[in-house]
Amino acid sequence: MLAIKKIYMDYETAPVGVSHMPQFAWELVSDKKNVKQKSYELQIAKDADFTDLIYNSGKTESEESAHVYVQGTLENAKRYFVRVKAADGEEETLWSDTASFVTALAGANGEWEEGAPAWKAPFVSAETDDSYKNASKGTYVRGNFEIKKEVKEAYAFTTALGLYQFYLNGRKVGEDEMTPGWTSYRRHLLYQTYDVTEYLQKGINGAGAMLAPGWYKGVMGLTKARNNYGDQTAFTMEIVVRYTDGTTESICTDTSWTGCDSPVVFAEIYDGETYDANLEIPDWSKAETPSGSWKPVQLVFFDTEVMRAQYAAKVHVMDRIPAKRIFKTPAGDTVVDFAQNMAGRIEVTASGKPGDVIELHCFEVLDKDGNVYLDNLRAAKATMKYTFAKEGTVTWHPTFTYMGFQYALIVSYPGEPKAENFTACTLHSDMASTGKLECSNPLLNQLHHNFLWGLKSNFLDVPTDCPQRDERLGWTGDAQIFCRTATYLMNTYTFYKKWLRDLEVDQTPEGGVPHVVPNIEEGRTDGNWLLSQGPHSAAAWADAAIINPWTMYLMYGDKDILKRQYNSMKGWIDFMRAHAVDYIWNYKLQFGDWVALDAEEGSYFGATPNDLTCTAYYAYSTGLFVKMAKALGKDDVAAEYEELYSKIVKKFQDTFFDAEGNMTAQTQTAHIVALYFQLTPEKYIEKTVEGLKKLLAKENGHLVTGFVGTPYFCHALSQNHALKDAYDLLLKEDFPSWLYQVKKGATTIWEHWDGLKDDGSMWSADMNSFNHYAYGAIGEWMYRAMAGIEADPEQPGFKHAVLYPRIGGNLKYTEGNYHSIYGNVGVKWEVQGTQILLTVQIPVNTTAQIRLDQAKAVVKSDGLTFTKAADYMSAEAGSGTYHIVFEQ
Structure with a gap:
């Protein structure tokens, strides 16, 4: 039976806030093999009954079930309904379940490209005097409006300078947290879209927002500067109401709004949040006139040309984890343990009386004596504090901050704390899970868990380095290193698309790429020993401009991201070209093989020479740019940069290999990049x-x-006839190794191989995160080699896959799954004596090459024809599930 399981619009299933006609895709399923789509019919309508169509493809002969582009006229602030059916030449599906998307605000001329909206609503602020500039307190803003007619549908468009939560008639709108997220605000600010039809009432309505400094004006960055983007929080709102009589009305923030201080007396990303319930204003966002010291708001100018709609990947509470235990440390402290390192906040329930205080300090690890260890947080206080206003039981959590933690020190708590009083709530961008991997080695399974939780802890709107200390920055190197692993684990398309926009707008006029994106350190580097040596354009870090778009193209088959990032990518290659000397690239501050263990004592910089690592990445990124230019049909550009690539490679070979073929730098990393690149x-x-x-x-x-x-x-080894060595490396259990951390009880990935030493002591507290996903990049090898799930660059997005599991490591079995845009790609192998039992799943409308590692003979082919290659036997296969047995 042929059926359509799911519809995607710009890689999301229900985007809200679309600022252009999205591209469409659908996932087909069938109980037959070798199924390919022959035709489809796609409809888009204004109503769920599909009587008011804006687009009808009719029966379209096409094999394409992804990256389908259509023409149609969209309206402002409108929900559209989508359905599709498809045929394979023998069967036709029923109409799919209905999907929908909601449009954002069109541009000034009603255009529907991804440009600035025609924004009418001013930004309003309760911070109306200089006393707020260096304050970390929260504020309220509110206003009333009247609904006189029956509402058909209504959509709110909101954003803020600072963090905000939006309320209508006393109810928080939506499930988003930490909005509007972190961007390079003066060049790129996101606004959010909400369906508020059910929130409105006939008559007078109340609207409002709670605001806090957040990334916008709070203390942030290595230089600990305040007011990095501005010194005044502000909120803006436009509600578009469509009435049943066919008329439309816009309701906006304006000078009639008022503001005052909120019960959030302190909120900072690094230091936490303090809430005083004595300052609560009941029903502050309802239509009734609330109590409190309300005053007229001040209008704040902001250039709305930099605003863009956010349609997905917004931060939500993603997991709720009950506390596992409460215990006393040897030093006598009371500590809550959640048994998992994570990022988010703690929800706490307590009964108290006026003046009672709940105070928790969040932290990651215990010291070697089992006591609270706060030193690696550096200056971050990571504290949450609540003061009771009246007798009773409350359940409270911070709103405008997040912490990285496994434990919480209970500084103050009314009564006897019990484990059931504490729940950890993880916060990260909402992305669908796409990858699973399990094998017969429980330590490797825990390693997979650890790098997954590294992602969950550090993909909070920006791919940060760590979630706990006074840093939490979008280091480009970490993001580049982990990108492929992340994309196996979750649908990161929208997440990275947003972040790459910030990378582009933060590039220097010459094309240099900042070390951190958003570049909060821009113009403020004198106070930091590292950044003062050069705030941008480090090899492997800045190459995120190339490698991340390439990875997205490879994993999703999407040329849109290449088009969007083309100028950015070309700008970075041209920057390197401009600063290279005879094709050797090096520039100011380079991190090189950062925190490598072959570094000199007391140094963070590994032993591999910068000339070598920089030139290797110069070649690698240029080669990838050539491939992407070809994919975009830019043949002249591709030819120009292919010539450049050849010259860089020749210079690399002439410089870093001697006459006998030995590498001039005798380091592991030198050999690795020469081989892998x-x-x-x-x-x-x-x-x-x-x-x-x-x-x-x-x-x-x-x-x-x-x-x-x-x-x-591991890639450099397994791709060059050294598979056993790759497995041996992965499976090391003593220091330094991935599994050393696992054996030490890690639940995430550490920043340093020996963050926690054998004797229980710590690596230097100055830079010792226990939740730093970069070394979790081994996950890419586990999916690509262990499980053998590999994309084909010639037919990217898993339209054609290469399924080549590498058998080894004394593993009895490995099972991996990756949910591509076409459906699930699955591989499972089991060792039974000298035979390998292999099961593969290939999605409908795709094909794959199945490779049998070191196969001597095929015992069961399941109808496939295998031929001998160098190290494997291979067969081409259509969609379906195959069970194969071969001798090794």
Whole structure:
């Protein structure tokens, strides 16, 4: 039976706030093999009955079930309904379940490109004097409006300078948290769209927002500056109401609104939140005139040309984790343990009387004696505090901050705290889960858990380095290193698309890419020893401008992201070209193989020379840019940069290999990048692999790599006939290794291989995060090699997959799944004596090449024809589930 399981619009199932006609895709399922779509019919309507169509493709002969583009006229602030049916030449599906999307505000001329909206509502602020500039308190703003007729539908468009929560008639609107997120506000501000039809009432309505400093004006960054983007929080709202009589009305913030201080007396990203219930104003956002010291708002100018609609990947509470225990430390402190390192907040319930206080300090780890360890938070206070106004029981959580923690120190609590009084609420961008991986080794399963939770802890609107200390910045290197792993784990398309926009607008006029995006450190680098040496354009960090779009193209098959980022990508390549000397690229501050273990004592910088790592990335990114230019049909550009690429590669080979084919830098990372980036002269590949293996043996089989070498280490081995060495490296359990952390009880990935030493002591508190996903990039190898789920660059997005599981590591079985835009790609292999039982799943409307690792003979082919290749036997397969048995 052929059926349509799911419809996607711009890779989301129900986007709200679409500022252009989205692209469409649908997931087909069938109980047959070799099924390909022959035709489809797609309809878009203004009503759920599809009587008022704005688009009808009719029966369209096409195999394409993703990246389907249509023409149609969209209205402002309107929900549209979508359905599709498809046929494979033998069967036709029923109409799919109805999906929908909601449009945002069109531009000034009614255009529906992804540009600035025609924004009418002013920003209003309760911060009306200078006393607020250096304050961290929260405020309310509110206003009333009248609904005189029966409402058909209504949509609110809201955003803020600072963090906000939006209320109508006493109810919080939506489930979003930490809105409007973190962007390069003066160049890029997101607004949110809400269906508020059910929130409105006939007669007088109340609207309002709670505001707090957040990333916009709070203390942020390595330089600990305040007011990085502005010194005044403000809120703006436009509600478009469509009445049953066909008329439309817009309701906006204006000078009739009033504001006052809120019960949030302190809120900062790093330091936490303090809430005084004595300052609560009952029914403050309802239509009735509330009590309190309300005053006229001040209008705040903001350039609305930089505003864009956010249609998905907004921050939500994603998990609720009950406390596992409450215990006393040897030092006598009372501590709550959630048994999982994470990012978010704690919801606490307590009974108290006026003046009683709940105060918790969040932290990650216990010291070697089992006591509270706060030093690695540096200056971050990570504190939540609530003061009772009256006798009773309350359930409270902070609203305008988040913490990275596994534990909480109970500083103050009325009564006897019990585990059931505390619930951890994780916060991260809402992204659908796409990847699963399990094997016979429980330590590897825990490692998978750990890098997944590293993602969940650090994808809070921006791909940050860590969620706990006074940093939490969008370091481009971390984001680049982990991008492929992240995209296996979750649908990161919208998340990265948003962040790459900030990367683009924060590039220097010459094309240089900041170390952190959003670039909160711009113009404020003198106070930091690191950034003062050069605030942008470090190899492997800035290359996120190239590698992240390439990864998205590879995983989703989407050319839109290449078009969007084209100028950014070209700008970065041209920056390197402008600053290269005879094709050797190096520039100001370079992080190199950051925190590699072969660094000199007391240094963060690994032993691999910057000339080598920089030029390797210069070549790698230029080569990827050539591929993307070709994908976009820019053949002249591709030819120009292909010539550049050839010259960089030749210079790399001439410079970093001697006459005997030895690498001039005898480090693991030098060999890794030369191999993985395909920069090694062909005649020296085997010698380079042997050189890498010798360097590995010199360390008793251990890695000593940092941020540059680690992500590609296992790939460099397994792709060059050294699979056993790759598995041996992965499966090391002593320091330094991935599984060392697991054996030490880690539930996330650490910043340092020895963040917690064998004797229980800590690496330097100055930079010792226990929730730092970068080294979790090993997940990419586990999906691509262990499970063998690989995208084909010639037919990206898993339109054609390469399923090549590499059998090894004394594993009895490995099962991996990746939910692509077409459906689930699945691989499971089991070892039974000398035979391998292989099960693969290929989605409808796609094909795959199945490779049998080191196969000597095929015992069961399930109708496929396998032929011998160098290290494997292979067969092309259409959609369906296949059960194969082969001898190894």
